[in-house]
Amino acid sequence: MKFFTITRGDLDGFFGLMVDNLIQLLVLSALCMGVCGFPLVFITSVVLPGAAVSLLVGNVFYAWQAWKLGQRTNRNDVTAIPYGINTVSLFAFIFFVMFPTYQATGDYKEAWKAGLLVSFASGLIEVLGSFLAAKIRKYTPRAALLSALAGIALTFISMDFLLRTFERPMIAFIPLGVILLQYFGKVRFPFGIPGGFLSVIVGVLLSYLSSFWGDPIYKEGGIQNGLETLGFYFPQLSVTSLFETLTYANLQAYFSIILPMGIFNVIGSLQNIESAEASGDSFDTKTSLLVNGIGTLAGTAFGSPFPTTIYIGHPGWKALGAKHSYSMLSGVFMTLVSLFGLMGLIQALIPVEAGMAIVLWIGIIITSQAFQAIPKHHSPAVVVGLLPAFAGWAVLIIQNVFFFLDGKLQGVLQELGANKEIHFSLSDIPEHLPFLPYALGGVLSLSQGFLITSMIWAAMVVFILEREWLKASVWAIIAAVLSMVGWIHAYELKGNAILNRFTDIANWDFPIAYGSLATLFLFIQFLAPKEKGNPLEH
Known part of the structure; x- marks a missing residue:
């Protein structure tokens, strides 16, 4: 070629x-x-x-x-x-x-x-x-x-587009079916039409027809x-x-x-x-x-x-x-x-x-x-590594809801001619709504730096599965250091903004917790030592 x-x-x-x-x-x-x-x-x-x-x-x-x-x-x-x-x-x-x-x-x-x-x-x-x-x-x-x-x-x-798909199933199901048929079912469409192209064309046609069932996609003008x-x-x-x-x-x-x-x-x-x-x-x-x-x-x-x-x-x-x-x-x-x-x-x-x-x-x-x-036996590590992203996604949804509600509140106050400035913000929740149906602090902590957190926890689980306790301990120490300087888990609420904290130690909870985890792994290493080597190589 x-x-x-x-x-x-x-x-x-x-x-x-x-x-x-x-x-x-x-x-x-x-x-x-x-x-x-x-x-x-x-x-x-x-x-x-x-x-x-x-x-x-x-x-x-x-x-x-x-x-x-x-x-x-x-x-x-x-x-x-x-x-x-x-x-x-x-x-x-x-x-x-x-x-x-x-x-x-x-x-x-x-x-x-x-x-x-x-x-x-x-x-x-x-x-x-x-x-x-x-x-x-x-x-x-x-x-x-x-x-x-x-x-x-x-x-x-996936979740964003899946929710959009189920919001408008009469438009989105058939294009999705075309994609699944070609790339999972290996179906070849007439005249060799590429599945991606056919999916878009069908989606456009169904979008044009959407006005017939009262859910128009296209707007006038x-x-x-x-x-x-x-x-x-x-x-x-x-x-x-x-x-x-x-x-x-x-x-x-x-x-x-x-x-x-x-x-x-x-x-x-x-x-x-x-x-x-x-x-x-x-x-x-x-x-x-x-x-x-x-x-x-x-x-x-x-x-x-x-x-x-x-x-x-x-x-x-x-x-x-x-x-x-x-x-x-x-x-x-x-x-x-x-x-x-x-x-x-x-x-x-x-x-x-x-x-x-x-x-x-x-x-x-x-x-x-x-x-x-x-390796198949590492699949539990993948599952563990998936979880922090769900916290990041949940925080984005929560944050967008608060932005929306705050915007609506400001509109109502403006219509009423109110002089006092009132906001609907995340930073007020711990004070005014202490009993929540979910652990807000946990969601926020896990969401901050979730990509790095995902890597750390998945790596620890891999080395636990391999019974390489010293390597697992090294990753826990890395997490302790990163949480201490605010690269993971540290946040500050300002209105509806969620900001990282790098200037000081937000709290000692995570550095101490990760340090304790590293100590636990080292203790197991002492009880059941494994062959020596670079504690990071794999």
Whole structure:
């Protein structure tokens, strides 16, 4: 295979990754306008072209990387690493950085500049992390890396789209059935039509018909509004705006968001590289992560306040039969969409309901891989590693409910002409509602740094299963140190914002608890010593 090729699997992969990226940009646009006051013209002319730069840089590189690996190993089944806007960072930056800045200043451009600052800092962490990630990967059991991904796949990917599917079953069931038939049942559709393409087409047709049963997907005027944004928007260099806000005071103010999000991006990308290797495609860790960081920095330089990341889902795209070209097709397509202002029109023509079946299937495949690509007796470790992600997802739901209720309360107070400022916030719950149907403190503690927590607990269980008590103890000590400095479990409530605490020790409970656990494992090591060796090698 001397030249780039486009296979049927690449087309399926392109439709899946394209829909995924479109969803990110649609959510990004809606939140920037609705929460931070961005005018549509600013998003269309500045933010989206900047995001296109980052998407093009990464997708083209990862397509080339997969092609080169295929050339070097004489294989034609290498699948490129998926890549796109980081969903978790998107929400974190908007709600905890850009929205508070917009509230304080009333200026959407100041909110945008604050977003550029945290995205730039996150990109630097990704670049620096690329030089350390290979070591982390070497000393971490595969079950610990894959279980954290599976937790995200089950919660933040699968559950969201599963709930949407059951919200509109008459639209979503048939596209999902098409995907399941082709990729689980190996059914070939007439004329060789790719399942991903057929699923989207059927979803669009059913969406058009939805008005007949009283649940219309398409809104009046949507296409006309989409046509109004058409044009050509060349990426605008935004380095001057970035440097205007790149101060020590601002970095310190946003440190509690920058550090965990940067670490989250590095660890998440690292886990996705491990997932690719478990599927048979071994990519260089440092280079893959370095380009990921460079993509974020490139997007920031051209006005995108949202970092990119190596996406979860490589085994899913591989199962679709996608190879290297699906990634390049997605990068080029998203660039054209962003540069020519096509986002509004595509949003009007292809609703989320039409393409979410592919993304749901990807989540299922990722979760399956966590159990299939490890020794069978390590499966309990995967189950343990899944649990922290559920806490992270629960906190997101709880937080969104409180944001919604607080917004409704402010609307009612405004209508009543109330002078007193009253808020419905998470920070008031422990004081006013001490008896809750769930352990709020436990949910919040487990959710903070849940990716790292997932790795730690899954690794401990792996080494307990292997009766390697000293290694289990080392991971417990790592957890004690990380909890002491606030990388995991530490949080601070400010209204409905949940912030990490790095400046002091939030409490001694977790460091002492993990220290006690490490002592217990060492005690067992003393009673039943195992062969000596590096306590981290596996």
